[in-house]
Amino acid sequence: MIRTSVLHQTHVLVSREDPPQTPELSFKLGEKECVSLLKKCGNMEEFKQAHARILKLGLFGDSFCASNLVATCALSDWGSMDYACSIFRQMDEPGSFEFNTMMRGHVKDMNSEEAMITYKEMVERGVKPDNFTYPTLLKACARLPAVEEGMQLHAHILKLGLENDVFVQNSLISMYGKCGEIGVCRAVFEQMNERSVASWSALITAHASLGMWSDCLRLLGDMSNEGYWRAEESILVSVLSGCTHLGALDLGRSVHGFLLRNVSGLNVIVETSLIEMYLKCGSLYKGMCLFQKMAKKNKLSYSVMISGLAMHGYGREGLRIFTEMLEQGLEPDDVVYVGVLNACSHAGLVQEGLQCFNRMKLEHGIEPTIQHYGCMVDLMGRAGRIDEALELIKSMPLEPNDVLWRSLLSASKVHNNLQAGEIAAKQLFKLDSQKASDYVVLSNMYAQAQRWEDVARTRTNMFSKGLSQRPGFSLVEVKRKMHRFVSQDAGHPQSESVYEMLYQMEWQLKFEGYSPDTTQVLCDVDEEEKKQRLSGHSQKLAIAYALIHTSQGSPIRIVRNLRMCNDCHTYTKLISIIFDREITVRDRHLFHHFKDGVCSCRDYW
């Protein structure tokens, strides 16, 4: 109604042949001057001059001019919230626009608390919040995160009848999502009458941030069905990240196909996400091809490629790419160096690793972080240089963490150095982050040395601490669907046929001389029960499922959340011969490519 009447008046004014110079119109001219003065400002100095001029012209009394002063100062990149605040304080009766502006400024300055305090003042002074007030405040809550305050704001929104504003709704989805309240987040989305791309984006990102990758991909399909399938690169990058985490190569390929059909000229972020997806889903060749075809590579593209090569055990290739990066004049950072050192470590390139570690400090001025030291301990440990690894830990300027000690412990086991193993285990057991498997490794080392009393003591200590294993799972992609198996899984709809297959697999394995390695079963149960538990490990169930549902000779790809146990490793090597399949397993750190009874990790992982 108000807008109609304003439009009507404008029409009347415009249609007059000879408009008289009313005092109101000259006032508007002052406002115009004020806006043009403010628009020209590019820094605080210029702004202060404009401010002085506005005061001199007596325009500050006009609320429109004063509001624009506050807004320019609070929201410009060169602005100052302190200065904006001082102007705001001089206003007699700031209204919702001025309060909204101040809150936006605080949020822009990453000062969420101050935004909330300003809102409180707004309500206390009886200024009515509007639909522009809440998106800003909800963003502040999402950042803090402050779900309780967010819920109070939600109540205010309902009280004021602003719940149907699409901006307010999208902000609510985002706020609940960032605060981890996925249920409410979905409920707000479900109740919307009209949705925008931002609504879908907020919802999909919320699921992505909580690691709910399957939902993320399902929602993308729903979005497509509702006709929102546009070239939203940012959402596609989120989804690619979902594919990468899940190891869903076929789904990732679909996204790639979509991009090729619908987006002309992929940008560097999308291309890098695609490369990472291919590399981390096991398709090294495809990732490498895309990388080579990239018109413009940046530091992140190189970083992804180097880490990808490291994960696949191609250390020399990784170093070659690193050299190319330097030749391109790109400056490496600490994350790039983690990839470089991993590349050296996974390929056993000790000398090169040491050189890179020194170069990082001397040439690029990067102080080593705990991750870099972790890579170095791993590098030396793998190469059997246990004493040097221990020396490095002792001499480093940072407090060693569990990752370092665990790395040393496993190297000690592989290279049969009980003394170093005991030192590492002793340090590990002092930390809160100790794991049941740490005790098992030490106990197995004692067993190898036939120190049975120490075996018993270590096992007793482990049980007395009440340590339990983290639940392990394996994902396997069959016909573009991810199937998840946990150890001893009985919940899968096709459990029966999976266990039937498992039985057949074990039968054939026996002929190949396989006998279960029960030394790492962490339960205090008899030998038969241990064998039973081993045979139900999630990776074996996933392989069985894939053998049933994929054609003969086709590769099998598995993603697991934990490190592989010795028994699953031996078992998978043998399965690759018996069933003549290439099996790729991605664990948290690297790929195992099983083929013809051999694993690419050379039995050290």
Add this chain to the structure above:
DNA sequence: TTAGGGTTAG
């Protein structure tokens, strides 16, 4: 009269 939401890689 002014303005607000989502999202982009290691």
